[in-house]
Amino acid sequence: MARTRTIPLRQELARLAELVETAAGAGAAGLRAGRERFSCGCAALDGLLPGGGLAPGSVVEWLTAGVGSGAGLFAVVAAREALRSRQAEGRGGAVVVVDRRSRADRSGADRNHGFYPPAAAAWGLDLASLIVVHPASEADERWAVDQALRCEHVAAVVAWPGRLDGRTFRRLQLAAEASGAMGLLVRAAEARREPSWAHVRWAVTPRPASADAGSGGWRLGVRLLRVRGGAAPRDLAGDGVEIVVEIDPVSGAIHEARVGDLAAELVGAAR
Amino acid sequence: MKRVLAIWLPSWLGQHGKPRCVPASPPSPTLPAEGREPEENTLVALAQWCHRFSPSVGVEEGEAPETILLDATNLAPLYGGEAALVDEVTRGLRRRGLEARVAIADTVGAAWALARYGGASLEVLPIAALRLPEAMLATLGELGLACVGDVLGLDREQLRSRFGPLLLLRVDQLTGAAREVFAAVDPPEEFAVEQAFEHPLARGDAIRYAVSQLLERLAWLLAARQAGALEAACRISCEGAPAVQFHFGLFQPTASATHLLEIADMQLERLRLAAPATAIELRVVRHAPLAERQGALFDEPCTLESSRPLAGLVDRLAGRLGREAVVRCRLVSDAQPELAYREEVLVGRGKAEGGRRKGRRLAYGALDRPLRLLGVPAALEMASVFPEGPPILFHYGGQRHDVARFWGTERIETGWWRRMQAARDYYRVETNEGRRFWLFRRRRDGRWFLHGEFG
Numbered sequence: 001m002a003r004t005r006t007i008p009l010r011q012e013l014a015r016l017a018e019l020v021e022t023a024a025g026a027g028a029a030g031l032r033a034g035r036e037r038f039s040c041g042c043a044a045l046d047g048l049l050p051g052g053g054l055a056p057g058s059v060v061e062w063l064t065a066g067v068g069s070g071a072g073l074f075a076v077v078a079a080r081e082a083l084r085s086r087q088a089e090g091r092g093g094a095v096v097v098v099d100r101r102s103r104a105d106r107s108g109a110d111r112n113h114g115f116y117p118p119a120a121a122a123w124g125l126d127l128a129s130l131i132v133v134h135p136a137s138e139a140d141e142r143w144a145v146d147q148a149l150r151c152e153h154v155a156a157v158v159a160w161p162g163r164l165d166g167r168t169f170r171r172l173q174l175a176a177e178a179s180g181a182m183g184l185l186v187r188a189a190e191a192r193r194e195p196s197w198a199h200v201r202w203a204v205t206p207r208p209a210s211a212d213a214g215s216g217g218w219r220l221g222v223r224l225l226r227v228r229g230g231a232a233p234r235d236l237a238g239d240g241v242e243i244v245v246e247i248d249p250v251s252g253a254i255h256e257a258r259v260g261d262l263a264a265e266l267v268g269a270a271r
Numbered sequence: 272m273k274r275v276l277a278i279w280l281p282s283w284l285g286q287h288g289k290p291r292c293v294p295a296s297p298p299s300p301t302l303p304a305e306g307r308e309p310e311e312n313t314l315v316a317l318a319q320w321c322h323r324f325s326p327s328v329g330v331e332e333g334e335a336p337e338t339i340l341l342d343a344t345n346l347a348p349l350y351g352g353e354a355a356l357v358d359e360v361t362r363g364l365r366r367r368g369l370e371a372r373v374a375i376a377d378t379v380g381a382a383w384a385l386a387r388y389g390g391a392s393l394e395v396l397p398i399a400a401l402r403l404p405e406a407m408l409a410t411l412g413e414l415g416l417a418c419v420g421d422v423l424g425l426d427r428e429q430l431r432s433r434f435g436p437l438l439l440l441r442v443d444q445l446t447g448a449a450r451e452v453f454a455a456v457d458p459p460e461e462f463a464v465e466q467a468f469e470h471p472l473a474r475g476d477a478i479r480y481a482v483s484q485l486l487e488r489l490a491w492l493l494a495a496r497q498a499g500a501l502e503a504a505c506r507i508s509c510e511g512a513p514a515v516q517f518h519f520g521l522f523q524p525t526a527s528a529t530h531l532l533e534i535a536d537m538q539l540e541r542l543r544l545a546a547p548a549t550a551i552e553l554r555v556v557r558h559a560p561l562a563e564r565q566g567a568l569f570d571e572p573c574t575l576e577s578s579r580p581l582a583g584l585v586d587r588l589a590g591r592l593g594r595e596a597v598v599r600c601r602l603v604s605d606a607q608p609e610l611a612y613r614e615e616v617l618v619g620r621g622k623a624e625g626g627r628r629k630g631r632r633l634a635y636g637a638l639d640r641p642l643r644l645l646g647v648p649a650a651l652e653m654a655s656v657f658p659e660g661p662p663i664l665f666h667y668g669g670q671r672h673d674v675a676r677f678w679g680t681e682r683i684e685t686g687w688w689r690r691m692q693a694a695r696d697y698y699r700v701e702t703n704e705g706r707r708f709w710l711f712r713r714r715r716d717g718r719w720f721l722h723g724e725f726g
Contacts, residue, residue, distance in 0.1 A: 003671045004641045008273060017398050038292045064726075066668070066670070067706060067708075067724050068702075068706035068707050068708050068724040068725055068726065069668065069705075069706055069726055070707070070725060070726030071726055072642045072643065072726040073637075073642055073726045074726075076642065083582060091332070092578075093576055093578075094575055094578075094581055096584075101646065111725070113644055113645040113646060113724070114643065114644065114646060114725065115469065115642070115643065115644075116640065116641060116642060116643060116644035117600035117602070117612045118608070118612050118633075118635075118640055118642075119601055119637075119640035119641055119642045120642065121633060122633055122635055122636060122637045122639065122640050123637045123642075126571075126600070126603065127600050127601065128574075128575070128599075129574065129575065130386075130600060131581075131585065131597065131598075131599060131617070132597075132598050132599070132600055132614070133588055133596060133597050133598075134592070134595075134598070135592050135596065136592070136593075136596075140591070140592055143591070144588055144592065147584060147587055147588060148584060149587070151580050151581060151583075151584040152580055153578045153580045153581045154581070156583070167297070191272070198458075203656075204726075205705075206704055206705030206706045206707070207705045208675060208703055208704060208705045209675065209676060209701065209705070216638070216676075216678060218638060218701070218705075218707060219705055220705070220711070220726075246631065247637070247638060249636060249637070249638040249639075251636075251637075252637030252638070253638060
């Protein structure tokens with residue numbers, strides 16, 4: 001007769017729940033006591049995320065759709081929110097922007113541009129708590145992002161990295177989880193095919209203005225491609241749900257575009 | 272025989288009685304000239320610099336000191352005569368941008384007076400050379416006493432009963448009958464260690480080990496004086512080849528050998544020696560008092576200045592990427608967009624500039640400035656233009672962009688005194704796909720450029 005050990009059911013359930021949670025990627029940072037999630041800058045987008053916001057210690061990717069498409073500003077806004085959330089908790093910190101001043105991008109176009117601090121200041125990022133790093137090569141850039149993510153007093157790291165292989169990306173994710181710093185990466189659209197260890201992945205596409213828009217607000221379509229620790233809501237086509245947001249030019253607030261405008265846009269597109 | 276050299280800086284106290292800043296020596300474009308400590312310390316810093324002439328240097332007493340005093344006893348033979356010493360001092364100060372009058376005499380009082388008023392002998396000096404209060408000088412003037420010689424001729428008891436002991440004391444200090452000493456300032460601190468090797472070192476790990484040992488000694492020296500290194504230099508002499516040296520800077524003063532070794536390691540890894548090393552010298556170029564580190568009772572919000580982990584991160588980043596690569600940005604009011612901010616290197620600077628203006632209202636909103644700015648504006652070839660507006664379509668990034676809406680004009684002009692003047696009319700454009708760019712038309716020739724991308 002085989003002797004069976006009876007394990008209390010409650011204990012077993014608790015153990016399984018813990019396994020699931022760690023496997024799903026909540027990680028050490030999410031379980032940290034008292035660390036609240038913070039907004040990504042737009043209430044409508046927060047609603048798509050599990051827990052209602054971004055968790056400290058996670059890596060978030062924004063995929064652009066080419067030049068001038070507005071993905072970078074979401075990273076800056078998220079950095080601002082991460083810093084403010086830490087300051088509200090009384091912990092302070094710094095934001096590190098890794099700006100390589102790329103010479104040429106993958107499409108071969110000459111893009112000798114770099115991060116422009118006055119624009120970030122206009123978005124509300126406190127320049128006194130901002131460190132800007134200028135690495136010379138892609139390898140130095142990856143190293144700088146890695147180093148900054150390991151520092152526990154860094155609120156967020158914003159970068160525009162080129163290619164990131166799986167190993168490097170995984171290392172960045174683990175560094176962010178251990179220290180509680182946010183990794184905010186803006187990638188080109190081609191990176192969609194590459195393996196990603198990001199906790200949240202968005203795709204940003206610019207939208208033409210609606211016919212009756214007179215305000216000067218900027219319309220952008222933000223699609224949640226992937227989120228760990230939860231299922232990304234899917235629409236009918238099986239793709240991630242896309243929300244069209246509008247940026248108010250006067251206040252800089254990001255809010256969901258009015259439904260009426262969307263309807264008019266669809267009608268206009270259908271014609 | 273005692274000799275005293277006095278340096279009088281006539282323009283030290285400016286118009287409002289405030290001392291000027293001492294220019295850095297030698298004038299360096301990277302060191303900020305402002306942000307010095309209060310006046311005494313600046314004159315004291317200059318006095319410390321004067322230690323190269325004499326082992327004992329002091330500053331005159333009083334509320335508004337303008338004179339530095341040096342003990343010049345037995346210094347003359349080193350310079351080939353007292354006149355040569357005076358010459359050397361004057362030239363050294365002139366190289367630092369300071370006009371000074373220098374004099375040597377037997378006593379502090381006499382040297383002070385001769386430096387300020389000139390002259391060959393003590394008798395012809397005006398009575399102001401006696402360092403007396405204004406009221407007393409006025410009284411002496413009314414009595415018809417104009418120069419020191421007059422006072423010397425009077426009866427001492429009468430002077431004492433009339434003016435009190437101060438007048439006689441000053442006269443005696445001038446003539447040498449009463450001893451006067453000045454308080455010497457401490458000489459500037461030097462932190463340097465070096466080691467020479469009997470058998471030259473060729474292996475990298477041996478050199479690294481030697482550097483780590485030297486850094487431990489240096490750290491011990493620093494900690495003993497409660498000072499931290501801000502910038503250090505390492506010089507490795509090679510056998511039969513030119514010496515190799517490198518610098519490294521730190522964001523906050525540190526006396527920790529492990530931290531210094533970590534930063535030095537980044538440079539040591541890239542070091543290539545042409546020949547085995549015969550000696551290594553480590554020197555602290557800049558140092559500052561170590562901040563007192565009390566265990567915090569409450570969790571204070573950490574800022575760039577107060578956080579040790581952030582300082583360590585900045586040091587590591589600057590150690591590998593170069594000190595110019597890790598900066599903090601400050602907005603400046605300049606019309607030209609690419610110059611509207613200043614980048615400040617973080618390491619090796621000592622106390623960061625305080626008093627950052629908080630809550631400065633910006634003249635532009637979130638959608639008025641592009642997040643990515645081109646280093647060199649890209650010239651656009653276009654055919655047709657909106658009336659009073661930007662081009663109707665342009666090519667950028669290998670794509671064609673049709674402009675759907677635009678906002679402008681923002682006219683930006685720099686003053687005529689700027690060498691490269693910029694007169695530009697800026698427009699924010701949105702294409703029919705919804706992309707946004709920042710274009711401008713150069714007023715000089717009407718050409719169009721793309722200066723930035725939003726997001």
